[in-house]
Amino acid sequence: MQKAEKMEKREDAIPTPTLEMLEEKQLLAACTALREDIARHKSEIIALDRCLRAIIEENPKALRKEVMDEDYDENYWLEECRKEEKKRSELLAEIISLRNDCCQLRAQIELNSVKRPSLLVTRF
Known part of the structure; x- marks a missing residue:
């Protein structure tokens, strides 16, 4: 079109x-x-x-020692990473939905301002 x-x-x-x-x-x-x-x-x-x-x-040696001294193993951190990625995906979906809604509302506001003549408002 x-x-x-x-x-x-x-x-x-x-x-x-x-x-x-x-x-x-x-x-x-x-x-x-x-x-x-x-x-x-x-x-x-x-x-x-x-x-x-x-x-x-x-x-490099001090860093390796600190990493080895951790109480949690690699599986724990992999599971934590999966949980955070799932939360991130849910938040991104919500953000995308809200941004689309916001864009539609802004477009409606802009359309209304274009279609309707603006009123002059004065305060005394």
């Missing part, structure tokens, strides 16, 4: 955007924000990885 077909007409024959167009705009904005967040988090992870590698290179 072309943009011209998606446009609705106001009473005064001025074309106005539809809700779907504004939803798409809001979803694109959310997607861009998410990509920026991901890029920022990736750079933070890289910086932390460099710090950890530097610490390991400075004192």
Whole structure:
């Protein structure tokens, strides 16, 4: 469908955007924000990885001793990791749902502001 077909007409024959167009705009904005967040988090992870590698290179024997002295075995941490990944997946699903709802609400607000002439409000 072309943009011209998606446009609705106001009473005064001025074309106005539809809700779907504004939803798409809001979803694109959310997607861009998410990509920026991901890029920022990736750079933070890289910086932390460099710090950890530097610490390991400075004192590898002490680090190995501390790891060996742990009370928990590898299976415990694997199970904890699985639990955290499950929680993370559930939270991500909820975040995605809420972001989509938010984008739809923003699009409806924007559509209403475009379709209705704004009122001038003055305070005395």
